[in-house]
Amino acid sequence: MVHLIEFVSRCEHDTLRFGCQLAGHLSSGDIVALKGVLGSGKSVLARGIMRGLGVSGAIPSPSFIMVANYKGRLPINHIDLYRMEAPEDIETIGLEDAIFSEAISIIEWADKIEYLLPARTIRVSISPCKDIDMRLITIESLDANVKSRLTSLAIDILREKVDANSRC
Ligand SMILES: Nc1ncnc2c1ncn2[C@@H]1O[C@H](COP(=O)(O)OP(=O)(O)OP(=O)(O)O)[C@@H](O)[C@H]1O
Ligand SMILES: [Mg+2]
Numbered sequence: 001m002v003h004l005i006e007f008v009s010r011c012e013h014d015t016l017r018f019g020c021q022l023a024g025h026l027s028s029g030d031i032v033a034l035k036g037v038l039g040s041g042k043s044v045l046a047r048g049i050m051r052g053l054g055v056s057g058a059i060p061s062p063s064f065i066m067v068a069n070y071k072g073r074l075p076i077n078h079i080d081l082y083r084m085e086a087p088e089d090i091e092t093i094g095l096e097d098a099i100f101s102e103a104i105s106i107i108e109w110a111d112k113i114e115y116l117l118p119a120r121t122i123r124v125s126i127s128p129c130k131d132i133d134m135r136l137i138t139i140e141s142l143d144a145n146v147k148s149r150l151t152s153l154a155i156d157i158l159r160e161k162v163d164a165n166s167r168c
Helices: 012-025 042-052 089-094 096-098 110-116 144-167
Strands: 006-009 031-035 067-071 077-082 102-109 122-128 135-140
Touching: 006 012, 006 122, 006 144, 012 042, 012 135, 012 144, 031 042, 031 110, 042 077, 042 096, 042 102, 042 122, 077 096, 096 110, 102 110
Parallel strands: 031 102, 031 122, 077 102
Antiparallel strands: 006 135, 067 077, 122 135
16 A cells, blocks of 8 residues: 655654644544554544644553543544454443544554554554664555545645755
8 A cells, every 4th residue: 555644753743743733634433443553643633633633631541441532623432452352342331333433543553453444544554663762654545535634744845845955
């Protein structure tokens, strides 16, 4: 799959900010599937997206309860499947009802439910780099509507880079 966006984050703040920018292009019912090794920054990015959607206050990790609900400009499900052990957990926590709803679902360890994810899923991968604080964040989706929304995100990011360079 061709990456719609490739973003190099140099620190936690960059990732938070990128999440905030991504949030501006999300719509009701979107599914954001986050993939990346332990400590790569999935929760940081999820927090950035939720801040961008207007969630204030603490955003604790939902790794024990697996699904936490928030209300920003839209309802949000923050899902963390790290501790999901058996497929039956999907029913216990009401995962399908959560992700096929009006809410925006942000899913950490989404690779565990790959088979449930529809084509319109926004797939975000975070890869640590040699530099300890650097991450490569890539985004892809198969859906034409999502692609067009993410193209405008890519343009926003590019515009910011051009503005920053022109100030140098
Ligand atoms: N560029 C960066 N982007 C995001 N986090 C970064 C970056 N540089 C350093 N960090 C640090 O990496 C850690 C990322 O932690 P985080 O909990 O978000 O990872 P995670 O992928 O959710 O891990 P887990 O799989 O355990 O849930 C934080 O301590 C954060 O400060
Ligand atoms: Mg996490």
